[in-house]
Amino acid sequence: MPRMVNHGQRRDELVDAAWQLIAEDGLAGVTIRRLAERSGWSSGAVRHYLPTREAILDAAAQRVGTVIEERVRSVDATAAPLDALAGVLAAVLPTDERSRRASEVWLAFVGQAISDRAIADAQGILYRDLNRLLVELLTALAAIGHRVDGGATAAAAELQALVDGLTVHVLLGRVEVAAAEATLRAAVNRLVKPGFTAARRPT
Structure with a gap:
């Protein structure tokens, strides 16, 4: 019987x-x-799965997005809206070995993206996914009266810039996770801020 290979x-x-x-x-x-x-593989075996350097980098960037998405999805969906938003932001921070490595890879993409248009496009996917989620969450908060x-767009940009900066500081050991x-x-x-509708919903 031929040996089964788990390609994934x-x-x-x-x-x-x-x-x-x-x-x-x-x-x-x-x-x-x-x-x-x-x-430990041959170059031919590597090319079978990742045929070019660009394919390798794309796969590496996609894995960063997957790690962040998994952490975001683990945030308590039943939490109060503001707690959920804060939880999503905190989920981006490097708090364990896997998320720390993901943040290190993300930071390498950010640094290279300054001078490399193709890398900037790959890194842009990571930015857009989180930005879209934050805009959606903030828009939903506004819809219930906050x-x-x-x-939402401006607030999402500010929060994303803050979590990006804090991620770097945590990686460098300048800021503790709890403080971030x-x-x-x-x-x-x-x-x-809670508005009239959010603060005084009818019972």
């Missing part, structure tokens, strides 16, 4: 190896040859 698992193993390369040497350290060396300072979470909550409370 094998591709995941390659992305794991690509993350290691990125964390150690940045995006410049990622090549098919180096990924083959790191994974006052969102500056509107408290800062995010304070920003949510400053930007979103």
